Amino acid sequence: MALTDQLGPPASNSLLVGRYTLHKFVRCEASAGDATAIVWANLTNIVSITVDKPSWDYEADGYQQGGGDDKLHVRRGPKWTGKIECHAGKVFDVLALLKGLTWTTAGTVGISLRQENDYPDVIIQSIAREGDNSTHVFSRVLQDLIIDDMGVDSPMDYADREIPFHTYHEPIPICGGSQLVYHIWDATAGTPTYTSTGTPLTIITSASHDDWSFDNMIFCKLKDNSAGDAVGKRLTTGVSLAGGTLTFTTGTPAASDTVYALYVVAV
Amino acid sequence: MGVRQIEIIEDIQQCTRAVIDAVVTAPFSRWKIVLADLEGKQYGEFTKPFVYIHPPRYDSPILECQGSLSRGVYLIDFGAWCDRKSGFAGELNSINGRMLNFFRDPQAVHTQAFNVVTSESYTDTTLHVQGITILGITGAKPILTEDKTEIRTEATITLMA
Numbered sequence: 001m002a003l004t005d006q007l008g009p010p011a012s013n014s015l016l017v018g019r020y021t022l023h024k025f026v027r028c029e030a031s032a033g034d035a036t037a038i039v040w041a042n043l044t045n046i047v048s049i050t051v052d053k054p055s056w057d058y059e060a061d062g063y064q065q066g067g068g069d070d071k072l073h074v075r076r077g078p079k080w081t082g083k084i085e086c087h088a089g090k091v092f093d094v095l096a097l098l099k100g101l102t103w104t105t106a107g108t109v110g111i112s113l114r115q116e117n118d119y120p121d122v123i124i125q126s127i128a129r130e131g132d133n134s135t136h137v138f139s140r141v142l143q144d145l146i147i148d149d150m151g152v153d154s155p156m157d158y159a160d161r162e163i164p165f166h167t168y169h170e171p172i173p174i175c176g177g178s179q180l181v182y183h184i185w186d187a188t189a190g191t192p193t194y195t196s197t198g199t200p201l202t203i204i205t206s207a208s209h210d211d212w213s214f215d216n217m218i219f220c221k222l223k224d225n226s227a228g229d230a231v232g233k234r235l236t237t238g239v240s241l242a243g244g245t246l247t248f249t250t251g252t253p254a255a256s257d258t259v260y261a262l263y264v265v266a267v
Numbered sequence: 268m269g270v271r272q273i274e275i276i277e278d279i280q281q282c283t284r285a286v287i288d289a290v291v292t293a294p295f296s297r298w299k300i301v302l303a304d305l306e307g308k309q310y311g312e313f314t315k316p317f318v319y320i321h322p323p324r325y326d327s328p329i330l331e332c333q334g335s336l337s338r339g340v341y342l343i344d345f346g347a348w349c350d351r352k353s354g355f356a357g358e359l360n361s362i363n364g365r366m367l368n369f370f371r372d373p374q375a376v377h378t379q380a381f382n383v384v385t386s387e388s389y390t391d392t393t394l395h396v397q398g399i400t401i402l403g404i405t406g407a408k409p410i411l412t413e414d415k416t417e418i419r420t421e422a423t424i425t426l427m428a
Contacts, residue, residue, distance in 0.1 A: 005334070006335065006336065007332065007334050007335030008335060009272075009330065009336040009337055009338045010330040010332050010335065010338060012330075012338065012398050012427065012428075014330050014332075015329070015330055015400065020373065130400075131373060131377065131395075131400035131402070132373055132376075132377030132378060132394075132395040132400070133373035133377070134374055135395065
């Protein structure tokens with residue numbers, strides 16, 4: 001070590017400019033593609049998508065007698081809030097896309113700005129790219145976003161409009177050269193295996209991290225339609241994903257069930 | 268690989284000339300792409316229309332980090348010169364419009380393959396590979412010419428290298 005060390009100039013790809021970022025999304029409850037992964041759609045008319053640091057339902061310091069001032073800080077129930085900034089003239093087109101609506105006179109004419117439930121709407125991957133608008137730097141995964149109730153201003157001057165959202169599951173950056181795969185299968189009774197796409201990468205060692213149940217899946221969900229489930233519920237055990245196959249080791253789905261998996265593969 | 272900081276002026280100018288030369292294809296290959304003659308003595312020898320590339324000018328630091336050197340933002344002027352025999356204003360508009368469109372398209376401008384000789388002879392290289400990032404381009408402004416049958420403009424590219 002020398003106190004006089006001088007570092008070289010930063011690499012040109014240190015510069016990250018938002019206009020080179022591409023946002024793609026899937027609807028959480030898209031129609032099952034079975035052996036075919038759900039196709040990610042481009043999200044146009046986006047000015048920015050920001051996510052704040054989480055707030056916690058429960059946060060406390062734990063002490064024990066004899067331990068003096070040494071404490072254990074406990075946090076439970078994270079919630080991330082954020083907003084999608086859109087061009088003013090396109091805010092409802094974006095909202096309709098995210099809600100899975102066909103917003104036309106032949107489809108859904110009105111969009112309620114009050115959300116009826118707390119079910120996940122979309123998964124967004126924000127693909128950050130270098131100044132050539134191509135070379136992948138990293139992607140930010142926003143999982144299980146729930147669109148919030150909206151207010152919409154109509155100011156005189158130019159302004160963007162925002163779509164607020166929240167999620168109970170953490171945003172994740174994934175490294176350059178990797179991308180998300182989202183599969184939805186209509187379960188076959190008594191069938192424990194389902195054909196997936198690509199080779200899943202190890203994402204995070206689940207044993208050392210809260211909110212993660214699998215090393216190579218962001219989540220795996222099961223929706224029991226016969227029990228009236230509205231959305232898939234996250235599994236914590238009993239399923240594994242390896243090259244080309246999702247396998248249930250316990251709790252083989254019933255015929256009416258829907259299975260979901262979100263994971264990462266190399267581009 | 269890429270532009271040399273110690274020869275940054277020369278290398279940026281050569282790469283800019285080469286990438287414009289590579290993107291100009293038929294039917295526009297009549298546009299000759301040349302390095303600028305700073306004193307203007309040789310312009311009369313070029314068959315018009317032609318595009319000339321000035322050396323870049325250092326503008327400001329960018330990507331400053333604590334304890335390190337910085338990268339630079341450079342401005343590079345390029346001009347277009349036509350005369351009545353080579354299409355006059357219409358041809359000039361075509362050059363400037365296509366250059367504007369090219370340099371405002373981040374994918375096209377950074378993936379356009381070209382050949383250049385700087386520290387070594389590069390074949391099928393790109394501005395991205397050379398470490399040049401185009402940040403923007405201004406609209407072309409008119410430059411007075413002594414000969415009234417000729418017409419000339421200059422625009423400025425902003426880049427990081």
